[in-house]
Amino acid sequence: MGVGILGTGHYVPPEVLTNQDLEKMVDTNDEWIRTRTGISERRIAGDNIKNSDMAYEAALDALNEANIKAEDIGLILVATVTGDTPMPSTACIIQERLGAKQAAAMDIGAACSGFIYGMVTASKFIETNMYKHVLVIGVEKLSKITDWTDRNTCVLFGDGAGAVVMGEVGENLGILSIDLGANGAGGKHLYEDEHNHLIQNGREVFKFAVRKVPDSVSNAIEKANITKEEVDFLVPHQANIRIMNAARERIGISEEKMAQSIVKYGNTSAASIPIALSEEVKNGKIKDQDVVVLVGFGGGLTWGSVVLRWGR
Numbered sequence: 001m002g003v004g005i006l007g008t009g010h011y012v013p014p015e016v017l018t019n020q021d022l023e024k025m026v027d028t029n030d031e032w033i034r035t036r037t038g039i040s041e042r043r044i045a046g047d048n049i050k051n052s053d054m055a056y057e058a059a060l061d062a063l064n065e066a067n068i069k070a071e072d073i074g075l076i077l078v079a080t081v082t083g084d085t086p087m088p089s090t091a092c093i094i095q096e097r098l099g100a101k102q103a104a105a106m107d108i109g110a111a112c113s114g115f116i117y118g119m120v121t122a123s124k125f126i127e128t129n130m131y132k133h134v135l136v137i138g139v140e141k142l143s144k145i146t147d148w149t150d151r152n153t154c155v156l157f158g159d160g161a162g163a164v165v166m167g168e169v170g171e172n173l174g175i176l177s178i179d180l181g182a183n184g185a186g187g188k189h190l191y192e193d194e195h196n197h198l199i200q201n202g203r204e205v206f207k208f209a210v211r212k213v214p215d216s217v218s219n220a221i222e223k224a225n226i227t228k229e230e231v232d233f234l235v236p237h238q239a240n241i242r243i244m245n246a247a248r249e250r251i252g253i254s255e256e257k258m259a260q261s262i263v264k265y266g267n268t269s270a271a272s273i274p275i276a277l278s279e280e281v282k283n284g285k286i287k288d289q290d291v292v293v294l295v296g297f298g299g300g301l302t303w304g305s306v307v308l309r310w311g312r
């Protein structure tokens, strides 16, 4: 048996913040934002929607698609750096709201790579038969740690949540390989300061990402014992279209085989991969037997890739 994804889900808040809106807030312009990042608009949760509200909606969607009851979940892992409170964890809030009485629950902090770290952690618990079904959520309310006067960062981020239910899948399906890594020495380039504002040295993180993302993807593809040509779909962390295209070109796959939800949601950190994945599954772009590559990178610095063959 393999370990894979049984269902996907996502939620984004309804409030849209466009590049034109941002032009009125800081010294920026739509053309700069689109050409440097690929972003046209992003979603903002506002005062009434909490991090846990978004996580809950994404979780319901994933459980529904997987056709699994909340009571049958053994573990809930929530990747987030913007939980409602440090304690209780978002995972515990979700456990209560879902009525997932059998589930252990904890948050995972690996910034934009958090969802990949969560998936890998989940897969090991399933492989060792400790849990049959694990709910993995990536959620961020980045708007609450965004400095809305800093044009270097405020144009980049958005809010949202994505989720997957993981469990056993058929032979030759599910996760084929993983690649995880971290470099704490680079942590100074992307962090939350004492005013709870996200600070980023964009150029340094960009250089790290264009080197590390293609490397991690290549490592994972090699470990999966497949060729680059066999990759059917790429779901990279949606941070910057130029970084995403660098990874895509390294694998040698065409643009329509890469998730590009960045244009409408911006960078939603730990939520970006599961949101994009859920959308591509629901719109039929990701199909059974497809080889799908997920790759995340970000604060820490951290990175991680998962290669899987779709289907259950």
Ligand code: UT7
Binding pocket: 027, 028, 029, 032, 033, 036, 037, 112, 151, 152, 153, 155, 201, 202, 203, 205, 206, 209, 239, 240, 243, 267, 269, 297, 298, 299
């Ligand atoms: O999810 C976590 C991982 N994070 C990332 O992957 C982010 C990686 N980095 C990036 O995506 C890019 O570095 C940015 C999109 C953040 C910036 O793009 P860049 O091409 O690296 O631009 P830059 O920082 O080198 O800035 C170029 C110029 C600067 O002006 P000068 O110094 O050349 O006169 C900036 O002040 O663009 C200016 N600038 C802006 N102009 C208009 C910076 N932000 C803006 C803005 N609007 N919002």
